[in-house]
Amino acid sequence: MLSTLAPRQIFADSVAREGALWRLLAVLERVEPHEVEGSDDNPTKDHQQASQRKVRGWSVLESLTSSPSIARQLLSTSAWLELLGVLVGYTAFTKVWSARLGAAKTLSRLLWDPVAGSTSSKCATIK
DSSP: OHHHHTTOHHHHHHHHHHTOHHHHHHHHHOOOGGGSTTSOSSOOHHHHHHHHHHHHHHHHHHHHHTSHHHHHHHHHSTHHHHHHHHHHTOTTSOOOHHHHHHHHHHHHHHHHSTTHHHHHHHHHHHO
16 A cells, blocks of 8 residues: 555655654664574565565655655655665664665665755765
C-alpha cells in the first residue's frame, strides 16, 4: 500500500505535515540483530523477510523524496546527515548493502530536485 501511495503528492505532503518521516527513517537506519558482526552467517527466513521489508522501505523513502515537501523536510532536519551516515557505513547505522544503496538513491533524488538540490549541495560543501 505504501509503495502505491508514496509517489502521490498529497500523501507526501501529509507525511511532511504530520512529521511522520522520522519514523520511517528510524526503522530504515536501525541495526538489526542479524547485522551484528559475529552473528549467525546463515540467514533465516525471518532475516530474509526483514531485509525485503527494508528494501521496500528504502523504495518508499526514495519515492517520497521526489516530493518537494519531503525534500525540504529532509534538508531542514538532520535527516540528510543520517542518510550520509548510512551511506558511508557509520557505526551507529546499519551497514547492509541494500540500506547503503537506498540512502544513495535518496540522496541522489535530493540533489536532482530543482529547489532542494542547490540547497543540499551547498550544505554538503559547508559541512
